Amino acid sequence: MVEWDLLEKTTFWIDDIDLDNANLGQVAEVAAQALGLLPEEVMVVDVRPGLLAFDILQKKVKPDAVAGKGETILQGLASLQGVMMGPNAAIHSEGVLGFIALDPKEVGEVLRTSADQARQVSEAVARRAIVFASGAEVIAGKIEDTNSPYIMQQLEKQGFTARFGGVLEDNAKLASCLCFISYSGTQRDHRGGC
Numbered sequence: 001m002v003e004w005d006l007l008e009k010t011t012f013w014i015d016d017i018d019l020d021n022a023n024l025g026q027v028a029e030v031a032a033q034a035l036g037l038l039p040e041e042v043m044v045v046d047v048r049p050g051l052l053a054f055d056i057l058q059k060k061v062k063p064d065a066v067a068g069k070g071e072t073i074l075q076g077l078a079s080l081q082g083v084m085m086g087p088n089a090a091i092h093s094e095g096v097l098g099f100i101a102l103d104p105k106e107v108g109e110v111l112r113t114s115a116d117q118a119r120q121v122s123e124a125v126a127r128r129a130i131v132f133a134s135g136a137e138v139i140a141g142k143i144e145d146t147n148s149p150y151i152m153q154q155l156e157k158q159g160f161t162a163r164f165g166g167v168l169e170d171n172a173k174l175a176s177c178l179c180f181i182s183y184s185g186t187q188r189d190h191r192g193g194c
Helices: 024-034 070-078 095-101 104-126 147-157 172-177
Strands: 011-019 042-048 051-056 083-093 128-134 161-168 179-181 187-189
Touching: 011 042, 011 070, 011 095, 024 042, 024 051, 024 070, 070 083, 070 095, 083 095, 104 128, 128 147, 147 161
Parallel strands: 128 161
Antiparallel strands: 011 051, 011 083, 042 051, 179 187
16 A cells, blocks of 8 residues: 655644643544544644644555545544534645545545556656766776766667766775665665676
């Protein structure tokens, strides 16, 4: 299942809401349940007149658990003792959690479009290459680097987007320790060859 990275934007808030001796554990649990999270994964972090803020204690969330869940959260909170919802109560957030407020009728289309765009980006990133030249003779300008342009041309014929990464010194240790960033953003160590 695909997950969305919150990119450090883990807070959402509700305005036009007030609390009067409400149990914050229950308040957080209602939000957690609506978002498909465990109770300990959501915390109330701020209570002010007319405002209630939550923090998600996770770095990633499942799109279908978050998108369009605003009304479910508001209804659940309205049912709790000590929670008073005003007529203009609404959920707000920056980043991915902004999808909480999405109209539930739009969730399916938005998630399909998002998945399609993610696939397109992944495919484009997976077809990128950086070509490095190496050797003291190239660095010193004694010979022209004809290998890099040839390799880039061959990669481009195979559908890659290739760019020149510069000239490296001949260094067996460096060559054996190069790490390549994969399209998923993780590093892989290709010791002993690519």
